[in-house]
Amino acid sequence: MTNLSDYRELYLEELDEQLQLIEEEVLRLEQEGPADSAIDRLFRAAHTLKGSSAAMGYHKMKEVTHHVEHLLDQVRNGQLSVAKPLINLMFTGLDVMKGLQDEIIQTDSETADISSLLQELQQYSLLEASEAEAFEENAVSPEWHERLKQHVKQALQSGKKLFSIRVSLSPHAQMRQPRMYLVETELRNYGTMVDSDPPSWESLKEEEIHEVTWILASNDLDDQGLKKSVSAILDVETVDVLPFLLSDIPGNAEAPKELLPEAADSSLLQRSEMPGTKSKSPTIRVNIERLDHLMNLAGELVIDQTRFQQIKQLFRQKFGADELVEELVQLSDHLSLLTSELQDGVMKARMFPIEQLYSRFPRMVRDLSESLGKQVDLILQGKDTELDRNLIEEIGDPLIHLIRNAVDHGIERPEQRRLIGKSERGTVTISAIHQDNHVVISIRDDGAGMDADKLRLSAVQKGILSQAEAQRLSDDEALHLIFRPGFSTAAEVSEVSGRGVGMDIVRNNIERMSGMIDIETVKGEGTVFQIRLPLTLAIVTGLLVKISGRTFIIPMSSVAEITRVETDEIKRLQGEPVIKIRQQVIPVVWLQEHFQYPHSPARNYLPMVIIGRAEKRVALAVDELIGNQEIVIKSLGSFIARTDGISGATILGSGNVALILDVETIIKLSGNA
Amino acid sequence: MQSTDQEQYIEFCVDSENYAITISEIHEIIKMQAITDIPNSYPYVQGVINLRGKIVPVISLRSLFMLEPDEFTKATRIVVANHKEEAVGIIVDKVSKVTTFSDIQPPPDKIAQVSGSLFTGIGLASDGSLVGILKLDEVLLGDS
Numbered sequence A: 001m002t003n004l005s006d007y008r009e010l011y012l013e014e015l016d017e018q019l020q021l022i023e024e025e026v027l028r029l030e031q032e033g034p035a036d037s038a039i040d041r042l043f044r045a046a047h048t049l050k051g052s053s054a055a056m057g058y059h060k061m062k063e064v065t066h067h068v069e070h071l072l073d074q075v076r077n078g079q080l081s082v083a084k085p086l087i088n089l090m091f092t093g094l095d096v097m098k099g100l101q102d103e104i105i106q107t108d109s110e111t112a113d114i115s116s117l118l119q120e121l122q123q124y125s126l127l128e129a130s131e132a133e134a135f136e137e138n139a140v141s142p143e144w145h146e147r148l149k150q151h152v153k154q155a156l157q158s159g160k161k162l163f164s165i166r167v168s169l170s171p172h173a174q175m176r177q178p179r180m181y182l183v184e185t186e187l188r189n190y191g192t193m194v195d196s197d198p199p200s201w202e203s204l205k206e207e208e209i210h211e212v213t214w215i216l217a218s219n220d221l222d223d224q225g226l227k228k229s230v231s232a233i234l235d236v237e238t239v240d241v242l243p244f245l246l247s248d249i250p251g252n253a254e255a256p257k258e259l260l261p262e263a264a265d266s267s268l269l270q271r272s273e274m275p276g277t278k279s280k281s282p283t284i285r286v287n288i289e290r291l292d293h294l295m296n297l298a299g300e301l302v303i304d305q306t307r308f309q310q311i312k313q314l315f316r317q318k319f320g321a322d323e324l325v326e327e328l329v330q331l332s333d334h335l336s337l338l339t340s341e342l343q344d345g346v347m348k349a350r351m352f353p354i355e356q357l358y359s360r361f362p363r364m365v366r367d368l369s370e371s372l373g374k375q376v377d378l379i380l381q382g383k384d385t386e387l388d389r390n391l392i393e394e395i396g397d398p399l400i401h402l403i404r405n406a407v408d409h410g411i412e413r414p415e416q417r418r419l420i421g422k423s424e425r426g427t428v429t430i431s432a433i434h435q436d437n438h439v440v441i442s443i444r445d446d447g448a449g450m451d452a453d454k455l456r457l458s459a460v461q462k463g464i465l466s467q468a469e470a471q472r473l474s475d476d477e478a479l480h481l482i483f484r485p486g487f488s489t490a491a492e493v494s495e496v497s498g499r500g501v502g503m504d505i506v507r508n509n510i511e512r513m514s515g516m517i518d519i520e521t522v523k524g525e526g527t528v529f530q531i532r533l534p535l536t537l538a539i540v541t542g543l544l545v546k547i548s549g550r551t552f553i554i555p556m557s558s559v560a561e562i563t564r565v566e567t568d569e570i571k572r573l574q575g576e577p578v579i580k581i582r583q584q585v586i587p588v589v590w591l592q593e594h595f596q597y598p599h600s601p602a603r604n605y606l607p608m609v610i611i612g613r614a615e616k617r618v619a620l621a622v623d624e625l626i627g628n629q630e631i632v633i634k635s636l637g638s639f640i641a642r643t644d645g646i647s648g649a650t651i652l653g654s655g656n657v658a659l660i661l662d663v664e665t666i667i668k669l670s671g672n673a
Numbered sequence B: 001m002q003s004t005d006q007e008q009y010i011e012f013c014v015d016s017e018n019y020a021i022t023i024s025e026i027h028e029i030i031k032m033q034a035i036t037d038i039p040n041s042y043p044y045v046q047g048v049i050n051l052r053g054k055i056v057p058v059i060s061l062r063s064l065f066m067l068e069p070d071e072f073t074k075a076t077r078i079v080v081a082n083h084k085e086e087a088v089g090i091i092v093d094k095v096s097k098v099t100t101f102s103d104i105q106p107p108p109d110k111i112a113q114v115s116g117s118l119f120t121g122i123g124l125a126s127d128g129s130l131v132g133i134l135k136l137d138e139v140l141l142g143d144s
Helices: A004-032 A036-056 A059-076 A084-107 A115-135 A142-157 A176-188 A223-231 A261-272 A288-319 A323-349 A361-372 A389-410 A414-419 A452-461 A467-472 A475-483 A502-512 A591-595 A663-669
Strands: A161-169 A192-197 A211-218 A236-243 A351-353 A376-381 A386-388 A426-435 A438-445 A516-522 A526-534 A539-547 A550-555 A559-566 A571-573 A576-581 A584-590 A605-613 A616-621 A624-632 A646-651 A657-661 B009-014 B017-022 B026-031 B045-051 B054-060 B077-083 B086-092 B094-099 B103-105 B119-124 B130-134
Touching (some): A004 A036, A004 A361, A036 A059, A142 A192, A176 A192, A288 A323, A288 A646, A351 A389, A361 A389, A386 A389, A389 A426, A389 A438, A452 A467, A475 A516, A502 A516, A502 A663, A539 A605, A584 A591, A605 A663, B009 B077, B045 B086, B077 B094
Parallel strands (some): A550 A657, A584 A616
Antiparallel strands (some): A192 A211, A351 A386, A426 A438, A438 A526, A559 A605, A576 A584, A605 A616, A646 A657, B009 B094, B026 B077, B045 B054, B077 B086, B103 B119, B119 B130
16 A cells, blocks of 8 residues: 655655756856756656655645746746846755755654745846846846847937947956957047947956957948057957847847857757757666665675585585585585675675766865856766765765865865966866775875975974974875874964864775775876775675684785794884884784783794785784685674774674774784874 | 563573563573684673574673583573664573563562562562562663
8 A cells, every 4th residue: 555655765866866957957057058958857847856756745845836836937938037036046045955855854844944045046037137237247138139139220310320349358468448448438538438348347357358359330440450459458368349140149040150159059059969868778676675685685795605615515525426525515616606696795785876976076066166256167077987876875975075175275276277288177087997806986186286395384284293293105105194193284274274183084984895096196286085985895705813712804905914033133223013014114013912911822833914005004913814604794783882903894604793803903002103 | 660461581590590581582592602802892792603604702691690610411401582783692501491470579779689670570470489580671771
């Protein structure tokens, strides 16, 4: 039987999808200019939500979508035009809807106050005629066309001719507004000013003024003289004078490219980049718990299979070339093949395209660059690259932090970029690709890059390093300073990227996922952060070792080297045990002490497992090496308080539980952090 | 605290004292098995076991009640209880029976050297004996 709560699930899914769609479309509208198809899609999304919200009894959601729909309808009919304030209003509306969505999901209620939004939505269409035009950039409103038509008619009636004069400034020009003002003043000597495009260019921001077209009425225009005197104004690059005809007005005929270059271009762009109807293979929605359960079962099977292989060997040793043993061996080999395929299959079923994560970024970058006064293009590559859903959840926050950093600290301000000959718009590129058994995600910006010397200086000022220590660091090591707790590179602490609490947490999060993060930077050209993650978190290869009679597992991904040392090779350095391996002095850690286990009897030789990264290595003294095998990581649950040095557990082939060592903490324990 | 009529309890024995847990809180009762100890955890946390592929923590009531640790015998059982949607095992000397109480009294300050706050009450069994009914939320609270 279906009841309202079943519908609620469906409704919430639909809500999520439609809000996502609205956000994408509004962003596209902002970036690529107005297009009828986009408005249509927005209208339909709002309309769908209005209907289903009303059916589900979510009154406020219905009200908001209703007003948004109404506004979009006016845009569709040409009564309103797409301008910055409208887009901002759409974003505000979207935020309110998302707020309502959260409330509905969590408490099934709608308490948010929507009255001010509704008022804004209602009043927008009234205000737009007076205000919105001032902000017009690319799009030209129908009102303007009407006005222009009137001017043209008047001019023609008085026997004058109209001319369009297009003037552009050189890209490096300074003080653009005063220059254009001079141009306009000069033009007034040649005829009567009728109009301009953009209509009120004076109100544009300095960096937005590139090219202005004036419509001038005159009995007989001295176009040579005009060109000469306007070209004489500093920084004027081109001056084009053309007769202006009534048919040049959009609505009367095709829009002339001379008059509306950007609007025309962007609508073309829009058409070519319209998402085509993708042919998708059929899919079904599966509850994530079912997938997790399957994954667990596959994990169990892997464990049993490992044990099976061991028993197979024992059988062989015990019974030799027996016919039944051979059959068992064959069966076991086949089972092993099937198991690994099953494991692969289940793993793939849990994989999601990273697109899901990407969808959060465009809006974030937009809002951020807006608030910082920067111009940033976000390029997202490798949308179809898949990774485990757990990883997608976990990597979200570190990525957001890195992107914020790239926009905030990486990309320079537009005027600064212009000064050093870069395009004013900065670019942040996120890409994701598969490499062997890993996913590599990189965050690239074409900003200022990082300065190793500045980092050294900053580390000294903050008391993280002494002057001498800082000088000893290689450039690469200096870059890694940003991962130290309490380190911030921004000259001033900004609201956006906070105060350096981020990067160490970013690295810790990534390492918790058995991943790695690298930095490449070229001063003045930009920075690349590269994150390498395993494809899945659930199954890893582990090294089994014995310590005080207990079996522990060290994730293979953090094992750098396995070696055997003589006991008297272990030296004391300032009281701490160390060994020297190929000129590197590495601290030795006895887990017995930390875990308060009885000491193992002294021996001549000790197996050592070297763990950690290049600059942070630790030698773990173990009693015995058992071997490596695939293990399924399981949580110890919330009842057992976090234990230093243990990250989880797994079940061995014998059915016993073995603990997985937390390499990060062990390295910290050694005082080598 | 007056309880509902005829709610069922599992009665078990620790150091010759009888205790009970309401049956609705119990997942299952299993025999003693290999326990993997967790270093640096609370003393009463004995470690973890593998319960059909799930990692389940196991605590010792003897240790929590500050009693002498006992040898595990054939009668030793792990009572697996549901605690905040997770299973937690409790080691007991032996499980006696499923029982009901005709009357439940509020707990005194101490029951056999154990703080009364760990109990929901004292149950009066049909044979006249008194049984401390454990308040799992308190027992499994962590350090107390």
